[in-house]
Amino acid sequence: MTDTAEHDATGHDQTAQDPGGDDPVEAIGWSSARGGGWTLADPARRIDPIPSLHGTLHTDGPRVDRASRDLGRIVYARPSAVLVPGDISDIARMVAYCQRHDIPVTARGTGHAMHGQALVHRGLVIDMTALRTIHAIDPTDSGGRVDADAGTSWSHVVATAAKHRLAFPCLTGYLDLTVGGTLSVGGISAAYGQGAQIDHVVRVQVVTGRGEIKWCDAEHNSELGQAVLGGLGQYGIITRVVLDLVPMPQRVRTIRLLYTDPATAVAAMTTLVDRGEADEVFCMIFPPGPDTTPAYTVIVAAFGAPDDLPAPSRLLRGLPDPAAPVESEDSDYLHHATQYTGPINDAREHAGWDDMVKPWFDVFLADDDVAGVVSRVIAAMEPADWSPAGGGFVLLFPILRDTLTGPQLRLPDPDRHRTDGRPIVFLFDVLDAHPPTDDPAYAQIKVARNALWWRDIVEPAGGRRYPIGVLDFGYDDWRRHYGQRWTRVEQLRHRHDPSGILATGQAVFGHHY
Ligand SMILES: Cc1cc2nc3c(=O)[nH]c(=O)nc-3n(C[C@H](O)[C@H](O)[C@H](O)COP(=O)(O)OP(=O)(O)OC[C@H]3O[C@@H](n4cnc5c(N)ncnc54)[C@H](O)[C@@H]3O)c2cc1C
Incomplete structure (x- = not known):
């Protein structure tokens, strides 16, 4: 078993080479002994060497450390290797190798899913950010x-x-x-x-x-x-x-409307979506004060030429009266598109956001009772769930259901929609961040919180999970998630990944990490 750091294009262990590179170097391969691991390739022991690579394979060091955690800081799983692909053929060759040897493989982007979706215990992580042309x-x-x-x-x-x-x-x-x-x-x-x-x-x-x-x-x-x-x-x-x-778009007009209850905020968003005059609509929900209810700020954006942006009075005509004066500002498109990325990166760099525990709860809701479901979850939120140390958001995004055409994105039960307009699906996110703690039970309490919100509030309302956050799903949950598509999903998995090695951290087919 090697404990080495880096393997070069031929799969050779670079740390095993002498400085002159004259000594023979040996390739590594996968041994299934003792649960599986990389070892020196040895034909006598029938160890199949890894294919030659244009990139590098790491079996230890900072890349493996980084690939052992995600941004949720709730679960950890150490892969036995990280592939930094030199090109796409490296990915193909290593996946084929792993399929032969039944080694779990996970593609990892930035590792920003919150609950181990991009983690894999003992298997191979492929660092997709190496290919970014x-x-x-x-x-x-x-x-x-x-x-x-x-x-x-x-x-x-x-x-x-x-x-x-x-x-x-x-x-x-x-x-x-x-x-x-x-x-x-x-x-x-x-x-x-x-x-x-x-x-x-x-x-x-x-x-x-x-x-x-x-x-x-x-x-x-x-x-x-x-x-x-x-x-x-x-x-x-x-x-x-x-x-x-x-x-x-040349310019963007952004308008903010404050409401003090979810039903009114949802009614305003629904009118805006039905009219189709604005380009973007969503709602940010802010924590209650000692004497106030949570604040529901509906944020509306309209794109256009500088002299052609709609007047707020026209865009907002007939909407429920907001609880505070309407705010409106114009910006260029790039400022608009990047406005949340800079502050989040600042929080990552200077406020320790990466190390906070983030038990995100993300679900799709149908429009018939979205305000009811949101208010039930909000009533169940404790002060800490509003992220008093910063770095948290509670959000609600409307999306016209008939514009969502991908069969794999699972949406709420279709009979939960209004019948007097185009059905709207709402993505509801509680994106909370908690300062790091030495108490391992803390994160588990939040995992249990999400399970309760799901079981008692969202699932009975016909909601569906958006699988970027933290929710423990077993086999039956995934079957329900995919509904009538489940058989197809199993067939596709079997056809394209017969050993079931890919993205086991999602636990769709029973594995975890
Ligand atoms: C601050 C923040 C804001 C966000 N805002 C939004 C938002 O507005 N809307 C929204 O929809 N989501 C949002 N997300 C969620 C985000 O879209 C998902 O978590 C996404 O999967 C993260 O991308 P990643 O590159 O970090 O993927 P990872 O966390 O690295 O991977 C996530 C999953 O995707 C798989 N995967 C990664 N790359 C590939 C690939 N190339 N091929 C196949 N599978 C792959 C992994 O195996 C894993 O199962 C946000 C997340 C964060 C942290």
Whole structure:
């Protein structure tokens, strides 16, 4: 068994080389003895050497340390190796190798999922951020297209597209996430009429669990393409994508409306979504004071030319009266798109946000009783759940259901919608952050809290989990999650990943970390 740090392109253990490099070096391979681990390849012991690589494989050191945790700081699992791929063929070769030897493999973007979704105990983590090239940005009749590696950050996509006066139509609030990481979950934004990010993928390149490289689009491998978008990494690794872009808005008018109860805030958002005149709508919920209820700030954005932005009075006509004067400000588009990324990165760098415990609770709700469900969860929140030390958010995003077309993104029960308008799905997020504690029970109390909110409030209301946060799901929960699609999901897994090695941290098919 090696305890070495880095293996070069031939799979050689660099730390085993002498400085002159004359001594023979031995490749490593996987031994299934004692639960599995890397060892010196030895034909006599039938140890199959790893394929030659253009990148590097790390079996110890800071990369493995980093890959042992995610941003939730709730669960930890140490992989036995981290692959820093030199190119996509490295990913394909190592996945094929792992499929042969039944080694769990997880693609890791920025590791910002909160509950071990990108962790794997003893297996292989692939650091997708090593491949982050934007290959091309091309104009089209309706805007443009960007061709980018899956490890590219959204910040990079936004900045590069902006140079061509182009923009991606639905961006996450925080942009330092990988394209592959958000496409593997869905990617929800405040652009309520634009579906999810996965609805804007033209082509996707996938390394299947068998190690095959496949391009997927509407004509080729379409079912595999649909499976990986929102597929939680279960059928293949997204390695490269072509995404639709739209002309970059020139200016953005942002309007804030304060309400003091969820029903009124939801009514205002519903009217705005039904009218379709604004481009983005969402709600930030702020904690109650000693004598006040929580504050529901509805944030509305409209895009346009500087002299063509809608007047607030026109945009907001007929909405319920807010509890405070309406605030309105104009900005350029890039400021608007990046406005939350800078402050979050500041909190990461200067306020210890990364090390805080983040038991995020993220669920989709149908429109018939969204205000009721939100108020029940909020009534159950304790003061600490409002993140008094900072770094927390409570959010509600409306999205028109018929714009969400990916079959893997699971939405609330369809019979839970209003019948007098286009159905709206709401993403409700309690994104709380708690200062680090030595008490291991603390995080578990929050995990149990989420399980209760799910069992007692959200599931009975026909809600669905958005699997970026913290919720322990067993086999039956996942079956219910996928509903009638479950059999298809199992077939796809079996077809593309027969040994079931991919993204076991999601625990969809029973493994964990
Ligand atoms: C501050 C913050 C703000 C956020 N805001 C939003 C938001 O507005 N809207 C929203 O929808 N989400 C939001 N998220 C959630 C985020 O989209 C998901 O957690 C996303 O999966 C994180 O991307 P990542 O690169 O960190 O993925 P990781 O955490 O590294 O991976 C998450 C899962 O995806 C799999 N995966 C990663 N890359 C690939 C790939 N290339 N191919 C296949 N599977 C892969 C992993 O195996 C793992 O199972 C936010 C998260 C944070 C931390």
